Amino acid sequence: MSEINKPLNFIEKIIEEDLKTGKITKIQTRFPPEPNGYLHIGHAKSIVLNFGLAQKYQGQCNLRFDDTNPVKEDIEFVESIKKDVQWLGFEWQDEVKYTSDYFDQLHDWAVYLIEQGKAYVCDLNQDETRKYRGTLTQAGQNSPYRSRSIEENLNLFSQMRAGDFDEGHCALRAIIDMSHPNMQMRDPILYRIKKVSHHQTGDKWCIYPSYDYAHGQGDSIERISHSICTLEFEEHRPLYDWFIENLPVPSTPHQYEFSRLNVNYTITSKRKLKQLVDEKVVDGWDDPRMPTISGLRRRGFTPQSVRKFCELAGVTRTDGVVDVATLEFTVREDLNENVPRAMCVLNPLKVILTNYPEDKVEILHAPGHPFKDGFTPRVLPFGREILIDQADFREAANKKYKRLVIGKRVRLRNAYIIEADAAIKDADGNIIEVHARIIEDTVGKNPTDGIKAKGVIHWVSAADNIDCEIRIYDRLFTQAEPEAGGADFMQCINPDSLKIIKGCKVEKAIAIDQREVQYQFEREGYFIQDSQDSHTDKLIFNQTISLRDTWAKINKS
């Protein structure tokens, strides 16, 4: 509703024009992943675009697995992809579709092309094919098999299908133009022999259609109105159109290209992501440092935040690199609004409140959320011994430091104001505990002597808390563009991308029985219980993102 003034992106403009002129009456899009790996943030943009457009214009979007190359694909990936699309919050139309659903039709159309004298079986091997194709600046040469008769081609193609030839022995090619300046038009391959079984069609086929031959026809069969893909497919468009024009297809879809999403300090290449997994730089495809959808999910990013990020990035034809800070902004924005608060001390330092009775325990209260209703209020046991973070105490400090300092006061969040008296040290001079006093009657109010506390720190009861492990993540790469100029991204892996902190103490009130519960641990950041390794007897939280930290900047300067 608040988007009335939001400018349309170029695809939306095309759609609105098509709708206005009556060129089309219903928007139909599709998200066509190849099930050969896990989806990443770049795919998220395509998903948000395709499903989003269908939603916006009351059309529909198909999920279609582009499964034309069984040697690289696996059913494992179709399952993870379905899960990721659903997690992002989208629903595809009808059943999941597969390009392989159309193998029969595609085959018949290939025969049709042969009958029209527009396709031939070529016996050139891969090496020869490359040589005949020419180069970027030199025209190619016609294959010596290009002029076979229709009958011979029909025969050969049926033998190909029957499995009479070995892999690589021959291929079906379109007859277009070997001297075309667009390399894609130099008699592209339609079918190749691959004697492998397919995750959907089993052993029915030993020839498989190429992407170029299959994609547009699949779009046509599904009545796709706008076939949206990334820029690198732009030079395939004339070929896409050639098939649509030369085949008796049921509809005439059109391809539009947009620039793919790049994010700094990360990589979005299935091959390179796989390398990180294979070489154990990360724990797996869903490692919280991975830019995969499953990694983002495990890290604690929400579907809304990922969608918002994709929308913020925009849809254009300009190559660009979006700042990862934008993604961090969208998660913080979402989590701040929708996640309950709790206190967790990462690096505990004991504080003994010397004027507080030894056996007294008070029950203090805190809201589940500072500015939204509907969150369960918290109950905080308060006693003589509490834990604060080591970073929140200094023996002496200048005025800018607004935390606990000897002789100074600080507010314990949701509790008393305290004043520090002494730091107790061990033989090596390390501070092992702090002696302090509470200022009476300061829960929920300021002291009567008028001396307020400068700052607020978080704490947890020393006697009554839950132990947990916290995993802090940092960017995986030290360079903003790990892939720039063909650089070796493995050379700029951040050695400190994962920091594990054990012995953290979190308040009792948290819901440890729920997997993937998220909290803002006040003054620290947003955390989510790890979906793989956390158990009720061994709690583990992943830091999704820290809070914005102005103090860190001040402290540095």
Add this chain to the structure above:
RNA sequence: UGGGCCGUCGCCAAGCGGUAAGGCACCGGGUUUUGAUCCCGUCAUUCGUAGGUUCGAUCCCUACCGGCCCAGCCA
């Protein structure tokens, strides 16, 4: 060096002949029991460069410069 595409603030991105939206980041200030949030405010006399057309150009023309993609029986 053949063909295609792209160049507006540090990063995204509107604008499409009438005199530079917005978001992120950054930097100031205010509120605050999270140094968070929230709220205000600053932030492109200039649109890759050079010419040209025009009363007027980021928008039109020309040339140049820079970047990306294409020579898989991958998608």
